[in-house]
Amino acid sequence: MLVAEHPGSVADSRMIWVEAPSARCQRVVVAAGDDLFAAVHHTLEEDGASGATFTLISGSLSALTLMTGGPGTDTPMTFHGPFDISVPAQVLGGAGITGIEESGMRTSHCHAAFEDAAGRAVGGHLVAGEAIAGDEGLMIELTSLVGAHFVRRLDAETRFTIFHPEST
C-alpha cells in the first residue's frame, strides 16, 4: 500500500473519536436558488445543533465551482482548480461536514460527484458560496449533532487545516 510523507511528526494516536450525546437525522430540501451551505447552517441554527454531517440525495445545482486534491510541486499534496462546472449539474452522490472555525464561525466542507450539463461525470470539493440549488431544489439527509462537533484547526502531522472532533 502506497503511503505519503507528511511534513509534521507522526501523531501517536491514529484516530480521534468522540460520542455525540444526541443526534437527529432529517431530510431537508434546499430550495431552488438557495446556497447549499447557507441552507445547512440555517437549519442547524434553528435546531440548536453545534455541528452536522449531510449527504446529497438528489437534485441539481444551477451554479457549481469545484476544487480537487492532487499532487503538488512544492508539497506532496495540494489543491487544484477552481473549475467552473457546466450546469445544471445533477447529483450523483456526496457528503459534507459542518463544523466551526476556531473563531466560532460555522463552516462546511463537502466532497461530491455530479453529472454536468454535457453528461460528463465530475467530482471534487464544493467552493463555498458557489453551490446553488437548481430548479427542482436539492434534497439532502442532514444529521444534526448536539454535544459534539467538528472544529477546523491545524493538524500538526499534515500541516493542513482540517476538522477535528470534539465534545462541547
Added chain:
Amino acid sequence: MTGRTILLKLQPNQDVTEALEAAVRAAGMSSARICGAVGSLVEAVIEQHGKQTKVSGPGLEVAGLSGIVSACGDTVLEGYVCRPDTGLEHGRFLRGMNAVGVTFELVLEETG
C-alpha cells in the same frame, strides 16, 4: 437516531477500511452506518464489475463513501474517487490498498 453516534477523524497512511473497523471496535460497536464522510486517499484502488482500477494521487478526494462498517472484518465500502482534473471513478475500495491521504472525517451511527 436509535444507535449511538460517533464523530471520527482518521490520521494518514492507514487503510481506510481497516481503520474504520478498528474505530468501530474501539467504540464498542458491532457495526455502524456511515452517515457522512469527507476525506482523501494517497492513491485509490477500486473494483467495479470485476475490473480493478488504480487512480494515482496523492491527495485524491473521495465523495459519497458509503457502507456498513463491521467490527468482524467483512466491511465493504464504495464511493467516488475524484481525479485532480475533476474526472471521476466509482467502485468498491479494495481492502488494504487505500491509505488515507490527509484525513478522513466521518460520522458513524451504531447499527449493531
